[in-house]
Amino acid sequence: MALTAVLAGSFVQGSVGFGVNILAAPLLAFVEPEAVPAALVIAAIPLALGMVLREHRHVDRGGLTWLLMGRVPGTALGAWLVAMLAAESLAVAVGVLVLVSVAMAVAAPPIPVNRTSALTIGAVSGAMGTTAAIGGPPVALLYQHHPGPVLRATSGAVYLAGTVLSVAALAVAGQVDADDVRLALVLLPAIGTGLGLATLLRHRIDTGLLRPAVLVVAVVAGVATLLRGLT
Numbered sequence: 001m002a003l004t005a006v007l008a009g010s011f012v013q014g015s016v017g018f019g020v021n022i023l024a025a026p027l028l029a030f031v032e033p034e035a036v037p038a039a040l041v042i043a044a045i046p047l048a049l050g051m052v053l054r055e056h057r058h059v060d061r062g063g064l065t066w067l068l069m070g071r072v073p074g075t076a077l078g079a080w081l082v083a084m085l086a087a088e089s090l091a092v093a094v095g096v097l098v099l100v101s102v103a104m105a106v107a108a109p110p111i112p113v114n115r116t117s118a119l120t121i122g123a124v125s126g127a128m129g130t131t132a133a134i135g136g137p138p139v140a141l142l143y144q145h146h147p148g149p150v151l152r153a154t155s156g157a158v159y160l161a162g163t164v165l166s167v168a169a170l171a172v173a174g175q176v177d178a179d180d181v182r183l184a185l186v187l188l189p190a191i192g193t194g195l196g197l198a199t200l201l202r203h204r205i206d207t208g209l210l211r212p213a214v215l216v217v218a219v220v221a222g223v224a225t226l227l228r229g230l231t
Helices: 002-016 020-031 038-054 061-084 087-107 115-132 136-142 148-172 178-206 210-230
Strands: none
Touching: 002 020, 002 038, 002 148, 002 178, 002 210, 020 038, 020 210, 038 148, 038 178, 061 087, 061 115, 061 148, 087 115, 087 136, 087 210, 115 136, 115 148, 136 148, 136 210, 148 178, 148 210, 178 210
16 A cells, blocks of 8 residues: 555656655555655655656756755745744645645746746745645646646756755754665655656646646645644
8 A cells, every 4th residue: 555655646746746745645654654754755866866867858957946046945944934833733824825826826827937936936845845745836836837848857856956955854863764765665666666657658648637737736735734734
């Protein structure tokens, strides 16, 4: 069951740019709690790296630079919020923010990717990734009107940088040990299979299904995070 959840999450992430934490983390926390967060975060590094290498020519390098620059203060803000607010309140706030963002993305015209928008989205992504482990929706919503390869490659690059930082932070905090590495290795076949399936099917998703898929997965992320905070 745990491997199936990781496979499904990897497939969704490899197809629409984000999703592995949303789909895999809750089930892993229930059936294999020792795999969360360190083992899943470690296993996600090759997933993000594979996404970038697969479509590296399509990375929006200009947007990526500003996204990563914004992610630094956003991560710091997220860490401060975690220290100041209850986890339930943070989850509710993040869930509502995601749902409002989806509603705005549906109703509003496309947002141009420039220094201001990328810095802002990078900061929001960093804060949400730190407080609720769902930093993917803001970046995917920013690129929802772009071609699939651009969305996936750029989201993957942002996710790779954030994941490496997360592993480093967990290691400094003493939350990574040999058991976590072994568990991550157990999860790798599911990660690879999910990414492989996404690679085979991504072109079908790109033919008119990518934007609806991004919006649906973002809604699932928002609702799941909101419910987590309320319950």
